Amino acid sequence: MIVLRFDTATIARTRLAVSPMLEALVWLELTVQGRRHPVFGDPGPRARGALGHPDVALLADLQPPGGSGYTADLLTPQPRAVPPEDLLEAQLADLEAAAQDEVELQVLTYAEAHWGRPVPPRVRALVESGQLPRRAAAGFARFWQETLAEDWPTLRDALDGDLARRARTMATHGVGRLLGTLHPQLTWTGSALVVDKPYAEEREVHDRDVVVAASLFTWPQAMVQVDDPDQLVVYYPAASIGTGRGPSRLAEVFGATRAQLLADLDSARSTSELATRHDLAPATVSYHLRALHRARLVVRNRDGRHVLYQRSTQAEALL
The missing domain is CATH 1.10.10.10 (Winged helix-like DNA-binding domain superfamily/Winged helix DNA-binding domain)
Known part of the structure; x- marks a missing residue:
């Protein structure tokens, strides 16, 4: 279990958003692994073709071997409180501006520890030269344009509809009810968010922004990113995905x-x-x-x- 203990200041700074970068990352992971999404299906030839670009191939090198496990949270910066049309550019800018010590910690320390093997030599060289954030941001921009840009307005409408329902829950019943009704893997105890995961971790979260982000492509799983306390995000699958017919x-x-x-x-x-x-x-x-x-x-x-x-x-x- 992951236990995130929130103080009152953190609860007061909880907000709703979507993360274009997270959607792109999951779509990329499916492409790299050669898998189909259970609802949205095959990423398609354009996604596979995008892997031929060296910056997109770098993102593929940053995916966990075997198709499951740790991926550096810095690849999905916490969505800023900006207009929707500026959100992707803001996330790309935040990735490009990632601090060198955080890049080294997440890519060279956390990833290698979780993967049980060194990262590819090309990844290590780009980390040590300080070029990895810029190249990774360029890879995301390229992959986005090749795969998701055209359909993003439609996908965003689906996410916005779910966020509107969650906002009504928060306005009517409070933040606790919102956090407690997001997903079966997420439980709100009154002072802590408990995430049902197969490993144990506890974090004290003091006076931080927490973003609760609706997602399409993570369905049917909930996820959290906790590497950097300033980049904490709780991802949950939008309720309309994978349910109902017609x-x-x-x-x-x-x-x-x-x-x-x-x-x-x-x-x-x-x-x-x-x-x-x-x-x-x-x-x-x-x-x-x-x-x-x-x-x-x-x-x-x-x-x-x-x-x-x-x-x-x-x-x-x-x-």
Whole structure:
């Protein structure tokens, strides 16, 4: 168990946010490990292709061997209290500005201790030269643009919806109720947050910011980052992910238009047919179908002069 004991000043400084960097990191981990997300599926060829860039490959080198274990918290800076459109840039700037002693501690000491082996020589050389934060930030920016940037507004809408519900809980019942209802792995005792993990750790958290961050890609797990007391974040999976069936639930994740199109693709249909059925411009339908195809949620086949789209097996599991 991880036990985080909060003083009253810390409770008063608890706030809600999302972390684009955390979403990118989890998507990267899935790509490196060759795994599918249980809800969002295969990261896809663009994510795998991004690993060929040297700065993205550096981030791959910073992932734990074997696909589970410790990842340096400095890669996911605590989200700042800034406008949503500035959040990713603020996190990238904070990573690039990471203190050298913290980089050495987390990458060379913590990672090697948890992994049971040295970090790759290239990683050590970049740490010792002080270049790792800058290169890692560049890798995140590249991976983000290749994989998540286009769909982030839709994903962000799903996260914002969950945060709004949590904010109502906090406003009506207080911070304790918020912390105690985030996830089955998280328990609020009245003075401490207890995290159900297979190792023991206790921290006294005095007069610090605590960010409670909704996440899509961490589903179904809750997570905490505690390496740096100034960067404490509690991540929980948004409640709408992986639960319920039907287009209304999919709309919370993919947006109403894509959810409606997906629900209508039980039979193979063309772009023009879908445009007519949903009173949309063909270009709009094509845009959404391309996104659904990249996400492996639709398959397409040519029938003479027409391209027909139909839900994939993966999409059937979501409906």
